[in-house]
Amino acid sequence: MLSGKRILLIIGGGIAAYKSLDLIRRLQERGAAVTPVLTRGGEQFVTPLAVSALAGAAVHRDLFDLTVEAEMGHIQLSRSADLVVVAPATADLMGKMANGLADDLASTLLLATDTPVLAAPAMNLRMWLHPATQRNRAALAADGVRFVGPNEGDMACGEFGPGRMAEPLEIVAAIETALGGGPLAGRRVLVTSGPTHEPIDPVRYIANRSSGAQGTAIAGALAGLGADVVFVTGPAEVPPPAGVQVVAVETAAQMAEAVRAALPVDAGVFAAAVADWRVASASDRKLKKTRDGIPALEFAENPDILKTVARMTEGRPGLVVGFAAETDDVVAHATAKRARKGCDWIVANDVSPATGIMGGSENAVVLITADGVEDWPRMSKAEVAQRLAARIASALGG
Numbered sequence: 001m002l003s004g005k006r007i008l009l010i011i012g013g014g015i016a017a018y019k020s021l022d023l024i025r026r027l028q029e030r031g032a033a034v035t036p037v038l039t040r041g042g043e044q045f046v047t048p049l050a051v052s053a054l055a056g057a058a059v060h061r062d063l064f065d066l067t068v069e070a071e072m073g074h075i076q077l078s079r080s081a082d083l084v085v086v087a088p089a090t091a092d093l094m095g096k097m098a099n100g101l102a103d104d105l106a107s108t109l110l111l112a113t114d115t116p117v118l119a120a121p122a123m124n125l126r127m128w129l130h131p132a133t134q135r136n137r138a139a140l141a142a143d144g145v146r147f148v149g150p151n152e153g154d155m156a157c158g159e160f161g162p163g164r165m166a167e168p169l170e171i172v173a174a175i176e177t178a179l180g181g182g183p184l185a186g187r188r189v190l191v192t193s194g195p196t197h198e199p200i201d202p203v204r205y206i207a208n209r210s211s212g213a214q215g216t217a218i219a220g221a222l223a224g225l226g227a228d229v230v231f232v233t234g235p236a237e238v239p240p241p242a243g244v245q246v247v248a249v250e251t252a253a254q255m256a257e258a259v260r261a262a263l264p265v266d267a268g269v270f271a272a273a274v275a276d277w278r279v280a281s282a283s284d285r286k287l288k289k290t291r292d293g294i295p296a297l298e299f300a301e302n303p304d305i306l307k308t309v310a311r312m313t314e315g316r317p318g319l320v321v322g323f324a325a326e327t328d329d330v331v332a333h334a335t336a337k338r339a340r341k342g343c344d345w346i347v348a349n350d351v352s353p354a355t356g357i358m359g360g361s362e363n364a365v366v367l368i369t370a371d372g373v374e375d376w377p378r379m380s381k382a383e384v385a386q387r388l389a390a391r392i393a394s395a396l397g398g
């Protein structure tokens, strides 16, 4: 039941918009209140009058609507719902959402909202299968947007394939799941991400080339499946995803402490590129070449965070996932690493400069579990994240 739930329904410009009229009725039958937003394209397929009459509420259409601005404003409109549903989510709307554009009411609401978003894509199959749309879909999923459909079938344009909008009742079911939480609802998951910085003196540090992109995408995808995510991140190049609890740290020692404080969790994903050593002789004042000459740095070993958690005898997370960044003999090194660390899975990748993976947007990983080695094709980091999050959900019984 959706009794008392407030749904902001954004109707994009596609022939599937007619199904959104039925969706409004189905939602109302279940007790939900629907606030409709119609894009300019949407108006070509269903009339504002029909939408408003069915919803029993005014339909919002303009970004610069003075009456609405005076009453509540579009920022408020974007946040006063329990869930934002985009149906149909056209290729254009998805592109705007994925890239943060805000040139009309619908896209502005989607950028301004802090409410979970569910999208029901609908478009021609070639448009759906186009790499640009698939990139957008993966990026949105990594941002925590949920999807229902599209389904395969005959299309209004006469072709057959994926691209049909999910049926109204399927969308209702997805809305119920989204409001009830998704497969990882009630699960607490820890993700470490980014590099660590190990100080030499107050102005200098030792670091590595991790951008934090893969860990960030994984945290976003897990949150998208309803998990309660604690995101412990070193100084990354990419901003943290929406909808997670962010714990920002700098050094490996701080990361180890933040991880300890985040336990217990149902699963831990250790995607951070933790520095193995810190400067034992770090100075609390700036080293001066005139006074100090060439410094001889002494190193001390950092705590191995993954190994510590994976080898816990009490309160160990049900699933511990480590990463292995290698430059040669990837599978052999990663298999040995899995045993050495005591983790359940290792996600291994080749980070030699020629692969362009470190700092890039794509990844080619090998997943090593107790059952063996799985080679995943090269795909975007967002897609790797989604696939891994789905695997974690099924491993946790979601």
Ligand code: CTP
Residues within 6 Å of the ligand: 192, 252, 270, 271, 272, 273, 274, 275, 276, 302, 303, 304, 305, 306, 307, 321, 322, 323, 324, 325, 326, 337
């Ligand atoms: N890791 C960690 N704490 C450390 C070092 C690594 O938690 N002090 C975790 C990483 O987050 C990653 C995994 O261990 O999940 C493997 O990291 P990697 O740097 O590839 O391995 P190392 O332990 O450094 O092993 P090696 O030096 O042999 O590559």
